Amino acid sequence: MANPSTSTLIAPSGNPLTLTTAWDVLERFGVALQQCDQSAQQIRLVLDAVRESLDADAVFWYPGSGSEPFNIAGLATLSSQWCRDFTERVLAETPGVDGQLLRPTLDPGSNPLTPWPTSAVLVRISKSRSSWVVAVTFDAERSFQVADVKVMTLARRMLLNHRQQVASYEKLKDTLFGLVRCLTAAIDAKDPHTWGHSERVARIAVRLGKQMQLPGAVLSDLYLAGLLHDVGKIGIRDSVLQKPGDLTDEEYIHIQEHPVIGDRLVSNIKQLEHLRPGVRNHHERWDGKGYPDRLKGEEIPFLARLLAVADSCDAMMANRAYRSALPTSRIDAIMTAGAGTQWDPRIIDHFMACRDELYPICQRGIGDSVFLAVERALRATDETSSRKSMQAARVAS
Numbered sequence: 001m002a003n004p005s006t007s008t009l010i011a012p013s014g015n016p017l018t019l020t021t022a023w024d025v026l027e028r029f030g031v032a033l034q035q036c037d038q039s040a041q042q043i044r045l046v047l048d049a050v051r052e053s054l055d056a057d058a059v060f061w062y063p064g065s066g067s068e069p070f071n072i073a074g075l076a077t078l079s080s081q082w083c084r085d086f087t088e089r090v091l092a093e094t095p096g097v098d099g100q101l102l103r104p105t106l107d108p109g110s111n112p113l114t115p116w117p118t119s120a121v122l123v124r125i126s127k128s129r130s131s132w133v134v135a136v137t138f139d140a141e142r143s144f145q146v147a148d149v150k151v152m153t154l155a156r157r158m159l160l161n162h163r164q165q166v167a168s169y170e171k172l173k174d175t176l177f178g179l180v181r182c183l184t185a186a187i188d189a190k191d192p193h194t195w196g197h198s199e200r201v202a203r204i205a206v207r208l209g210k211q212m213q214l215p216g217a218v219l220s221d222l223y224l225a226g227l228l229h230d231v232g233k234i235g236i237r238d239s240v241l242q243k244p245g246d247l248t249d250e251e252y253i254h255i256q257e258h259p260v261i262g263d264r265l266v267s268n269i270k271q272l273e274h275l276r277p278g279v280r281n282h283h284e285r286w287d288g289k290g291y292p293d294r295l296k297g298e299e300i301p302f303l304a305r306l307l308a309v310a311d312s313c314d315a316m317m318a319n320r321a322y323r324s325a326l327p328t329s330r331i332d333a334i335m336t337a338g339a340g341t342q343w344d345p346r347i348i349d350h351f352m353a354c355r356d357e358l359y360p361i362c363q364r365g366i367g368d369s370v371f372l373a374v375e376r377a378l379r380a381t382d383e384t385s386s387r388k389s390m391q392a393a394r395v396a397s
């Protein structure tokens with residue numbers, strides 16, 4: 001890149017190098033960065049992008065006190081020692097060098113390094129660790145220009161924005177993971193007779209979803225919605241929830257409030273908001289006689305229709321205070337009879353096709369599966385904002 005006053009620049013080879021080329025490189029860099037959580041890979045990406053954008057002889061990472069290893073793109077003949085010596089000498093002798101253009105006036109001093117660049121740009125990545133990205137060129141015909149500095153500072157901003165985004169994402173993921181675990185544990189604690197029910201429903205729903213060949217994102221939703229489907233029971237009186245005998249009419253109406261309470265709770269968590277239909281409508285019936293909204297047939301959200309099958313399956317398999325677990329032959333008969341009245345007949349067809357694998361599903365601890373499901377939910381939420389990150393970086397730079 002040479003003349004900042006025009007949009008067409010001449011590379012030393014004589015091939016035209018346009019500003020469009022630099023933007024294209026940065027655009028590719030931004031896309032690649034979005035897929036990259038590892039620090040070493042991020043560094044590699046930024047070095048390659050800067051080198052390609054600036055047509056620099058070499059671009060290297062000076063780690064300062066950071067733990068990232070030295071890394072270089074371009075001239076393999078430059079040793080890590082040379083890169084270290086050069087950076088430290090410039091930093092010691094040129095105050096305020098961050099984002100400045102160092103051109104042939106670069107003074108090699110009385111003890112010159114060999115080779116000595118004709119121009120260089122240093123941009124600081126971390127103040128606390130004193131890590132830098134350094135671009136150098138050795139050909140007087142292709143000295144860096146102001147536009148090169150702009151491109152390099154933009155690449156830095158993109159990297160720093162992305163690192164900040166990754167850190168926030170990890171924090172949010174941990175928080176959400178903890179929240180889902182906490183809510184699931186709270187449901188279990190409220191009703192010890194159904195301990196582990198949420199986890200089993202989640203696993204049954206996922207297995208059923210796989211039988212239906214649903215995509216991974218839907219399976220994640222099924223898992224989380226299964227865990228949370230009864231979260232509204234937190235708002236139900238213990239005396240009703242744990243009552244071993246028949247419920248009074250008033251108690252029955254009270255317990256039927258749990259899907260609406262759950263819907264309200266989940267609506268407060270933006271990243272899980274899309275699970276609300278599964279939570280609110282998992283007690284609807286195909287014939288419209290369910291609750292709370294008395295939806296009918298395909299009016300019932302798909303997530304809720306599938307959870308209704310998984311929920312009933314686990315309820316019938318489990319021992320309860322007032323009855324023992326039903327034999328699988330009895331469950332088969334109930335499910336078949338309820339297809340088209342209580343449950344979506346198409347889902348029951350799939351249920352019957354894989355029921356031998358559904359029945360043995362037993363409660364286990366919440367492990368990686370919930371963590372992955374939370375991650376997928378977050379990624380879906382973040383997709384829109386990440387697409388805007390490069391534009392934001394451009395504006396900010």
Ligand SMILES: [Fe+2]
Binds near residue numbers: 229230258282283
């Ligand atoms: Fe329920």
